[in-house]
Amino acid sequence: MKILILVHALTGGGAERVAASWANGLSKRGHSVYVMTNMTKPQTYETSSAVKLVHIDACKIEKGSLFELIKAKLLNPFKTFVQIRSFINCENPDVIINVLYYETYAVLMGCFFAKNKVKLIQTDHNAYERPKGNGFSCIQWRNKFIDNRFFDKVTVLAHADKExxxxxxxxxxxxxxxxxxLTPVSEVPEKEKIVLAAGRINQWHVKGFDVLLKAWKTVSIHCPEWKLRIVGDGDAATINMLKKLAGNAVGSIEFVPYTPNIRDEYHKASIFVLSSRYEGWGLVMIEAMSQGCAVVACDxxxxxxxxxxxxxxxxICMPDNAEELASxxxxxxxxxxxxxxxxxxxxKSVFQYSEENVAINIERLINSI
Structure with missing residues (x-):
C-alpha cells in the first residue's frame, strides 16, 4: 500500500514520535510510506531511508509579529489544501493518516477536490474527558465531537474513549x-537510586508534577539517598515555582532539559512515575517499562x-492524590x-507494542475501510 502520514513535525512531542514509529514500522513491512510535515525545526525522531519526507511550504510565524501570525493563519490552510490535493493527484495514495487534527478542514477539502479518491484516518492521542476545571477548548471540542464524523476511521488510545x-x-x-x-532490554540494566518522571514541564498541571513534588517531600524524608529527576523542557519561572513546592526536599530533585536520548535516563532510573492528572494512555510509561523501570502510574x-x-x-494509584502517590x-x-x-x-509485557505489531494493527485498520 501507499500510505501518507500527515504530522506537524518530527520533533518534540509524543505524537510526533509516534508518527515516526508508524512510518518506520509500516515501511519495514513493505509499504510505500510518505511523511508530510511543515517542520521548521531540525528532525529529532529518525525515520528509515525508505520513508519519503514531503515538506509543506508553510509560512513561518515570527515570534512577536502579529502580521506574520495573521498571514500564517490565513495562508497555511490554503497551502496545505493545495499540497494535499496535488499529492493525491500525483501519487494516488491508498490512505492518509492525519495526526492530531493537523489542518483538519484543509485536509478534508484537499481529499474532496482531488481527482483520485483516498481513505482518510484521523488519529487522536488524548483523552476524551477531563476532570472538572480542565475542560476542552472550543477547538478541541469541535475536533473530537464534530470533525471526527467526517473521517473514514478515527483511532483513540483507550477503550474508554471509544465508548x-x-x-x-x-x-x-x-x-x-x-x-x-525502543527495543526492550533483555535483562534489567544496573540501576541507580533514581525516581524518574518525563514530560513538558510547562504543562505541569496536566502532568501532575506539582502532585509528584508534594509526594516527594514525604518520600525524601524516609528515603534520603534517593533522587528525583524530571526530564522535559520548561521555562525558569515554572521550574522555580515547582521547586518551591518541594520545600526542604529540593536538594534531592533535578530538573533536566528535554533530551532525544531518553533511553539513557530510563536505563539509570529504578522507578518511573506517571503522575498525570489526565492522560490518554501514557507512551512514556511503556518506554520506561521496556528499559527495566518499575512503574507507578496514576490511572x-x-x-x-x-x-x-x-x-x-x-x-496503580489515583490521580491528584499526593499521599497515595508517595505511599x-x-x-x-x-x-x-x-x-x-x-x-x-x-x-515482558511491552512486546505487544512493538513497531511491527502496531504496524500490523494499522494494516488491519486500513483493510477494514
Missing amino acids: ILNKKGIRHVDVLHNPLF YKGRQAEAIKDHVNGL KIKELVNNTLLRQRLQNEGI
Whole structure:
C-alpha cells in the first residue's frame, strides 16, 4: 500500500514520535510510506531511508509579529489544501493518516477536490474527558465531537474513549495503542537510586508534577539517598515555582532539559512515575517499562490500567492524590524484591507494542475501510 502520514513535525512531542514509529514500522513491512510535515525545526525522531519526507511550504510565524501570525493563519490552510490535493493527484495514495487534527478542514477539502479518491484516518492521542476545571477548548471540542464524523476511521488510545465517541453517535472508531520505538532490554540494566518522571514541564498541571513534588517531600524524608529527576523542557519561572513546592526536599530533585536520548535516563532510573492528572494512555510509561523501570502510574478512569495491572507489571494509584502517590513510591523504594519483580514483568509485557505489531494493527485498520 501507499500510505501518507500527515504530522506537524518530527520533533518534540509524543505524537510526533509516534508518527515516526508508524512510518518506520509500516515501511519495514513493505509499504510505500510518505511523511508530510511543515517542520521548521531540525528532525529529532529518525525515520528509515525508505520513508519519503514531503515538506509543506508553510509560512513561518515570527515570534512577536502579529502580521506574520495573521498571514500564517490565513495562508497555511490554503497551502496545505493545495499540497494535499496535488499529492493525491500525483501519487494516488491508498490512505492518509492525519495526526492530531493537523489542518483538519484543509485536509478534508484537499481529499474532496482531488481527482483520485483516498481513505482518510484521523488519529487522536488524548483523552476524551477531563476532570472538572480542565475542560476542552472550543477547538478541541469541535475536533473530537464534530470533525471526527467526517473521517473514514478515527483511532483513540483507550477503550474508554471509544465508548464515549460511540455514545455520541460516532461509531467508526478503533483503539490503536502507540508503538514502542525502543527495543526492550533483555535483562534489567544496573540501576541507580533514581525516581524518574518525563514530560513538558510547562504543562505541569496536566502532568501532575506539582502532585509528584508534594509526594516527594514525604518520600525524601524516609528515603534520603534517593533522587528525583524530571526530564522535559520548561521555562525558569515554572521550574522555580515547582521547586518551591518541594520545600526542604529540593536538594534531592533535578530538573533536566528535554533530551532525544531518553533511553539513557530510563536505563539509570529504578522507578518511573506517571503522575498525570489526565492522560490518554501514557507512551512514556511503556518506554520506561521496556528499559527495566518499575512503574507507578496514576490511572485516569481506566486508561493507564489498559497497560498496567496493579502489582503484576506495575503499581496503580489515583490521580491528584499526593499521599497515595508517595505511599506507592515508598513501597517500591523499600521493597527490593517487589521492585525487581515489577521491573522484569514490565519488560515482558511491552512486546505487544512493538513497531511491527502496531504496524500490523494499522494494516488491519486500513483493510477494514
